[in-house]
Amino acid sequence: MTVALRLIAAAGVSALALAACSKTDDKAAASMSPDEQAAAAANTPVTAQPRQTRNVPVDVQGVTEVGATVRVKNVDLAEDATILDVSISFASDMTNNVEMATNATYIELPNGQKLRLKPPEGNPNMNIVKGDTMNGRLVFMGAVPAGTPQISLVFNEGSTSDSIIGPFLRMTIPLTAQAASAGAAG
Numbered sequence: 001m002t003v004a005l006r007l008i009a010a011a012g013v014s015a016l017a018l019a020a021c022s023k024t025d026d027k028a029a030a031s032m033s034p035d036e037q038a039a040a041a042a043n044t045p046v047t048a049q050p051r052q053t054r055n056v057p058v059d060v061q062g063v064t065e066v067g068a069t070v071r072v073k074n075v076d077l078a079e080d081a082t083i084l085d086v087s088i089s090f091a092s093d094m095t096n097n098v099e100m101a102t103n104a105t106y107i108e109l110p111n112g113q114k115l116r117l118k119p120p121e122g123n124p125n126m127n128i129v130k131g132d133t134m135n136g137r138l139v140f141m142g143a144v145p146a147g148t149p150q151i152s153l154v155f156n157e158g159s160t161s162d163s164i165i166g167p168f169l170r171m172t173i174p175l176t177a178q179a180a181s182a183g184a185a186g
Contacts, residue, residue, distance in 0.1 A: 003142050034077065034088075040054075042182055051085045051104065053076050053077065053078045053157060054076070054077040055074065055076055055077075055119070056074065056075040056076075056077065056175050057073070057074050058072055058073065058074060058075055058173055059066075059071075059073065060072045060174075061171075062153075062169050062170070062171040064098075064161045064162070064167035065090050065162035066092055066094055066095065066161065066163060066167045067089075067090055067092030067093075067094065068088065068090050068092075068098050068100060068128065068167050068169065069088070069089045069090070070086060070087075070088050070100070070153075070155070070169060070171065071086060071088075072085070072086055072153065072171065073085045073087065075151075075173060077143065077175070078143065079138060079143055080141075080142070080143060081118075081143070081171070082115055082144050082151075083137050083139050083140070084107075084138045084140070084153065085136075085137055086134075086137070087133060087134070087135050088100060088126070088128055088133065089128075089132070089133040090128040090129065090131070090132060090133075091130060091131060092130055092164075094130065094162075094164050095130070095164035095165075097127055097128060097129045098127075098128060098163075098164065098166060098167055099125040099127045099128075099165060099166045100125075100126035100128065100155050100156065101119065101124065101126040101155065101166070102117070102166030102168075103104045103156040103168075104157040104158070105117040105154065105155050105156060105157070105164055106140065106154055106157070107140045107144070107151050107152065107153055108152040108153075108154055109144060109145070109148060109151060110149070110150070110151075113142075114154075115140040115141055115143075115144070116140065116141050116142075117140055118141055120138070125154035148177060149176050150172055150173060150174045150175055151172075151173050151175065152172055153169075154170050154171075155168065155169040155170075156165070156168045168177060
């Protein structure tokens with residue numbers, strides 16, 4: 001009989017321990033989001049939600065006096081970066097090559113903030129040889145705030161448009177239909 005009482009007592013302690021655990025789990029579950037509760041119930045980890053990126057097709061072109069032509073074809077407005085699809089061509093009788101990022105190159109927001117260029121791997125100064133065209137994506141560190149009607153793309157701040165080393169170019173890029181209809185050349 002003593003063995004039976006011990007088993008009953010052990011079962012009672014186990015039931016109390018399980019009840020205490022379930023109350024703790026209920027409190028933890030109450031503080032979880034519905035996604036976290038569903039993941040916990042399925043015994044799977046909660047994954048981050050995908051970041052929102054707004055894609056803005058554009059068609060803006062700028063030309064330096066020395067012969068560099070920059071076309072911006074698309075702007076990706078992401079959470080932590082702004083990415084421009086560009087085509088940069090160079091043709092000149094003045095020099096054999098230019099660098100489009102020897103000086104500060106950035107996107108300028110209407111409030112004056114500057115989102116700096118992340119130097120491209122393998123060509124940090126964006127050297128382009130006479131007769132060539134570079135196609136690619138330029139990454140600028142930082143986000144453009146929602147609702148911004150336009151941005152300015154600046155190459156080689158402080159230089160001149162006829163520099164044979166690193167020509168200056170400033171382009172206005174519309175990000176809304178209203179801004180695009182007002183004109184994009186800058």
